[in-house]
Amino acid sequence: MEEVPQDCPGTSSTQAGKGASCQGCPNQRLCASGAGAAPDPAIEEIKEKMRTVKHKILVLSGKGGVGKSTFSAHLAHGLAEDESKQVALLDIDICGPSIPKMMGLEGEQVHQSGSGWSPVYVEENLGVMSVGFLLGSLDDAVIWRGPKKNGMIKQFLRDVDWGEIDYLIVDTPPGTSDEHLSIVQYLSAAHIDGAVIITTPQEVSLQDVRKEINFCHKVKLPIIGVVENMSGFICPKCKNESQIFPPTTGGAEVMCQDLKVSLLGKVPLDPQIGKSCDKGQSFLTEVPDSPATLAYRNIIQRIQDFCDIHSSKEEKLISC
Template identity: 45%
Template structure:
């Protein structure tokens, strides 16, 4: 088995390829060189992960990308959630279509500093189910890096689906060990238990962890400004201390976050001084410090 095959999700325990690919034609050198060329023009790769679904990971990804763009950085936002791509909806890009040529495709522009790519732009309608196995997911994620004309970027923010399966594995393998992870959890124990596996996953892959974000951390009453810990509080911070990684901060539960997602506008762009927006800005500070 070749070195490339050993890291491929299609590799079987017996040393063969479960996808039936010919190793001589799989992962050929020109394709790998094109990926390397694309990545060489991107200064920093940020991968947003969570071992648990429903923690607001896509919302965190979109607002991190928006905060970086508002800070004057050139940013790409890559949605590799194959079965539930949320980024187009969150940014009101649901009807957008990328310009596609035979040898490349252009990301969808959101603003002067932010470009987006998602499978959600390519499926024919909202009702279409994507029923793919691992090798097809790996191929698409590689294509989104290799064939999308990202150009020169300061940051590429990648939004992964929950868990430690095909998509997060393919994303980290494609982006390489230079990619930094931001891990999202909610405070309650059932989420923290699953998110702990994401920390272990990144350690096993050899990718540095920027830190843990605790989302939905307390509800601030708009009438009396009293904080109510609906899902408890502090679970993410305790996990960060336990696993020896940085705690990036808490994001409160905010009805405006829900409304912004449903209506497709970026919270940071319209409520830049709200407690939630300020929490996002604090979380982004270590990312901006990467240079």
């Protein structure tokens, strides 16, 4: 994982890419290209495009394999169960686009109209966009450098005909790299509600999540909270719980207390989650009585509450 330098000045600083701590940083050239220069005109274009999107939520993780895309998919499914809400899921994991598979959309292609690219729809109120829809084959590797990745993210935000959306969920790759800087920069004028950060209980995962939280602070990205995934296994027969990934340092709960961020909840392991993702189905509807489903629903409700509270605060500020 590419680590944010300890004394990183932040992407919005005039010293971005120029400070002493920037030397050797893999993102130095990207940051320096925007420091002191005229703002990218795409930021205003994206701001205008995003006026029809009410809430924007980023899903982040410090390490790969912690279930970030799985959570993103089920967050989208859970929000879309309310048929009065329009939900969109944007996959910016350019090199590892797993969302099409998880949403049952493998092999689908993007259609273009006069108003831009059209998302691929799972339901009438749930649209998806991913680089996976643009590949010639499911086995094609995306071998792109940073600038091309950034251009693709810009195109997703500016050229997709999202329409009137209540929730836009952005599934990101692990780490704190080009894609993360780009999505925050391009949405900087459009307001991001915040980030949901996914971890597993063991210290090797929490170590990287601390860096992810530091990244959010550096780029002034609000943190909605942390989700501890794979948090124990509850036997479906005897109902006893086993710790498959022991929280040797106290897990996400202790980390959240130390860093003063919210713990949104813990999702236990359930083999059916993986099976549902492989089949492109919603685990929430396939296994409605699972303890993991209950955990998902509680977490989704907390995310909705966070977005509603922040919307109310913004409306009051505007009215003042």
